[in-house]
Amino acid sequence: MRALVVDDSRAMRRIVGNILSHAGFEVLQAGDGQQALDVLETQTELPELACVDWNMPVMDGLTFVSEVRKRPEWRGITLMMVTTESEQDRIVRALAAGAHEYLTKPFEADDMRQKLEFLGLLPDVPVEV
Template structure:
């Protein structure tokens, strides 16, 4: 199974990729909300989770989340949002739009691994 990281920061995608690899998943990457939706649509059968930044140029994470949840093919894929501590209102907005979980920056590898495990359910590990 695969985890899709959607973030405009290549460094953040690399950090997420390390944790995803430690958990035994393959990483797919996208640098924009639009690209994330396209990658998910092409790989929907193999994607266990999308980890998406809220704040991205162009299509932000909330808009991409709404598009994923509106699409019959992708709506059941859980989406975990990545945000900063100061984004409380955006976190509420994301949860209302269908986010399964969120993690706040900065986070440790252990924090992210725990959030992934929580989002996917302990039976995955």
């Protein structure tokens, strides 16, 4: 399975990417919504998941979600907002725009794994002991 991490913070991309890698995902990265659209345009195999920050320069996460949802060929991508924005109206707006889930920063790796499991996106990988 493949995932796209969209966040303007390199550190946050690394943190989310590491969690997803350990869960069995091949991880792609983008620093803003426009870069993420450019990444999607170049993929022959689309990611099953995109983890998207809200506040980014060039194109914010909500606009990215809306743009992805406009493209029929991209509608199969599961979109999860991963952001510091925790106000109820923001969550409602993101879900109404087409996000499937919403994870508020800061979070633990288990929080993300629970969201992935809920979405049916947790690949079957052996647990490291």
